[in-house]
Amino acid sequence: MLTLGASATLSQTESNEVKFFCSQMFDNAPNENIPATIAWIPERQGHIRLIAWKSDFFYKWNRQERCQAVSEKFQNASQQGRLNYLTYGEVDNYQVICAVANQGEKCKRENMLFTIKPQDYPDRVLTSLIGVVQGNSGEPIYQSTGQQVYVSVNELFRQSKIVSQASGSK
Template sequence: MMKLKPVLGIALATAIITAAIPSFSQSASEDRVSFFCKAMFDSAAGSEIPATIAWVPQRNQNVPIIYWKSAHFEEAGWDGQRRCEEVTPKFQTFLDNNRLNYLTHGKVGAYPVICAVGTQNGETCNAENQLFQLKREADGDDALKSLMDILERRGGDAPPLYQSSGSQIYVPMNEFLLNAPAVED
């Protein structure tokens, strides 16, 4: 198993469905993107932690999306494993319903959240498109920018992948899935 440096904050991804890229919707076959939980080695902790992973058949590789390392929600009964098991199927459901084109951030109630949206035309987060909650003091922009930091490790002259509408950041999921560093099984 390849050792990876855990992503600070969160590592997320979203998928744009285009004619040039095979469909990202889920089916029982292995020719479509699918999300699952898997224990990944965290070199900083020297142990394995749960992670949300995407199988990307176009690359024939697994792409880590989120390392569930934060203990912030454990007092409320949400350890990393439970968060992985609850959030990962949401990625799949949104993908299956063509609603995982972009990741963005917002607030649901008093809490910052990361959510899945179909367009970058002013769609905002709500209880229906929320993927997961961040710490109350967390900045959603920073969370999404940490995702972009992963992609910048691609090297070369690759353009930045996040897009914005006003002050809102939208991360295109297909760019992440097709370009983010992968892990070996």
């Protein structure tokens, strides 16, 4: 189980925008802090954990660099109105998770959030991401068009498990 580390500085803003950033989280299994992509959800006055970066599979990036880069991609997609759905696809012969504005859109370099390991199944990675964000409670929230899975980000944020809340909030 991951919990927010005491040294993690998680800032909130006065705006109503979701904010994505990389922060350290404590992982009990290896008993160490690891980087994690976190989202501040203003409507819920709390933070949710999206991805804990434990793998060093992608040798060009260390875990911290990957966390920073992916957190920025989530933030950019959100600011550009492309973070309505998460889906998967292939870009440059790599399996990827991407952000799209509408169902039916395909993954491409411009909307790619992160690459997954070649041996992983992209639909399982997406389902796993849903489970992690929801704290493994409740049914996954996804919509599909044919065989393609599209996860509603707004619903995901609405039902996600809060890992820390702003003081004074209910």
